[in-house]
């Protein structure tokens with residue numbers, strides 16, 4: 001489908017297909033409600049600007065747009081495992097979906113002018129090497145006054161399929177030290193740096209050092225607040241919310257991340273993390289994050 005679109009214009013929808021740095025195909029979507037950019041590699045959204053607001057997502061100015069390399073920033077899809085593979089740590093961190101080319105399987109505009117973009121990834125000889133299951137992963141973006149991102153995992157094989165996953169959103173903030181994250185008080189977390197459990201007491205989570213925590217949440221409502229905007233996040237069906245900022249030292253270790261990039265981003269991720277969950281044969285598992293700027 002992507003190959004046949006190239007350009008599509010109506011009064012309420014403008015779509016262009018471009019190539020980033022001559023390598024990666026991406027769609028540029030403009031409607032009266034929002035501007036968005038989404039790449040076929042990784043079903044990776046790199047821009048979302050609702051009308052009368054500024055960019056919601058942080059995209060690294062040093063991000064690489066090359067085949068089989070994950071794009072730094074925007075909304076990477078971590079699937080079918082989150083973090084290191086539990087049995088084979090030599091496999092790619094956060095799974096292969098973010099480095100794989102998806103198919104554009106549907107694109108439609110609703111009466112309320114929101115646009116739904118559906119992308120799919122199916123099992124292949126390549127995915128069987130590290131993940132011996134037949135699957136269909138569907139990523140559904142609804143781009144309108146809000147942005148919703150849904151991952152639908154279907155197990156097409158005959159045995160239970162173990163997965164963990166994340167919608168790894170990088171939010172753009174003015175200044176991380178003045179940024180607050182609300183909605184996690186009284187939630188327990190696993191601190192990936194100290195390797196111990198903790199409990200969030202304060203209603204506001206503030207940032208003054210490297211942070212890498214997996215909070216236990218369920219249908220969380222969270223708010224990222226900085227001078228420029230308040231980003232309201234509603235999640236569905238997750239069992240974890242991951243909060244990550246690499247701070248200064250780790251930023252310097254990443255070649256696709258500016259040394260001072262950590263000042264302007266905060267990752268808040270809807271996830272199934274920790275113990276993998278099993279999707280029964282023929283069943284579907286949904287994970288969803290919906291983002292609204294207030």
Ligand code: BG6
Pocket residue numbers: 070093094168192212213242244269
């Ligand atoms: C977060 C993890 O989700 O992603 C961190 O909690 C990790 O531990 C971060 O460092 C970035 O991962 P990557 O593979 O994109 O560099």
